[in-house]
Amino acid sequence: xxxxxxxxxxxxxxxxxxxxxxxxxxxxxxxxxxxxxxxxxxxxxxxxxxxxxxxxxxxxxxxxxxxxxxxxxxxxxxxxxxxxxxxxxxxxxxxxxxxxxxxxxxxxxxxxxxxxxxxxxxxxxxxxxxxxxxxxxxxxxxxxxxxxxxxxxxxxxxxxxxxxxxxxxxxxxxxxxxxxxxxxxxxxxxxx
Numbered sequence: 001x002x003x004x005x006x007x008x009x010x011x012x013x014x015x016x017x018x019x020x021x022x023x024x025x026x027x028x029x030x031x032x033x034x035x036x037x038x039x040x041x042x043x044x045x046x047x048x049x050x051x052x053x054x055x056x057x058x059x060x061x062x063x064x065x066x067x068x069x070x071x072x073x074x075x076x077x078x079x080x081x082x083x084x085x086x087x088x089x090x091x092x093x094x095x096x097x098x099x100x101x102x103x104x105x106x107x108x109x110x111x112x113x114x115x116x117x118x119x120x121x122x123x124x125x126x127x128x129x130x131x132x133x134x135x136x137x138x139x140x141x142x143x144x145x146x147x148x149x150x151x152x153x154x155x156x157x158x159x160x161x162x163x164x165x166x167x168x169x170x171x172x173x174x175x176x177x178x179x180x181x182x183x184x185x186x187x188x189x190x191x192x
Contacts, residue, residue, distance in 0.1 A: 007046060010039055014049045022063040033067045037074030047087070048096040055100045055115060056108045068100075069119045081123045088124055101128045106135060 017032050024032065039045035053068060054060070060068070076084050088097055102108040109132050113125045 007044065010045050011049050014045065015052050018052055018064065018067065021067050022061050024063065026066070029063060029067055030070055033070035034074050037071045037078065040071075041075055041078035047093055051096040051099050053100055054102070055112050056102060057111050065115070068115075072116070072121055072124075073119060076121055076124075081121065085124050085126070089127060101125070103128070103131055106132065109135075 014036055017036070021029060021032070036045065036049075040047060040049075053064075055068065072084075079087065087093075088101075101112055109128060113122070113128055113132065116122055116125045
């Protein structure tokens with residue numbers, strides 16, 4: 001907290017440790033998770049480091065899930081579930097937390113909800129649950145907006161205009177007739 005260079009170095013360490021977490025045995029993994037939870041809990045490490053974690057079935061291993069579990073359980077012990085939820089609901093930080101609480105497709109959203117519920121922290125997924133519940137309505141609104149924009153583009157002159165093509169074809173046929181006439185005149189001159 002005293003010097004920003006330490007935060008940058010710890011952020012680099014966080015990224016390196018998380019990328020190689022599968023190499024650690026369980027006790028070391030637990031210690032690393034507790035260490036970073038302490039740094040986050042004391043604001044010695046910026047919370048945007050959580051954006052490096054992508055919590056989906058495909059992007060996590062058993063080791064990384066254990067790391068995330070210990071990290072968040074330690075944070076909930078430090079803050080309490082209510083304060084942790086407030087911190088994770090901060091509108092200014094939502095981009096950093098999108099990878100932990102994915103909203104890209106229902107499968108990933110359900111996975112994150114189930115993960116946090118299984119480790120006893122289902123309370124921090126209230127916003128995600130609400131999003132998942134309203135997802136069918138959001139999809140319908142997006143489809144409706146897309147169909148309306150398609151209808152507007154059809155009526156705004158992007159359709160086929162037969163009058164323009166007729167005039168274009170008549171001018172091209174006139175030009176081809178005049179070329180044929182001039183060719184005939186040249187041939188007649190040569191014969192003479």
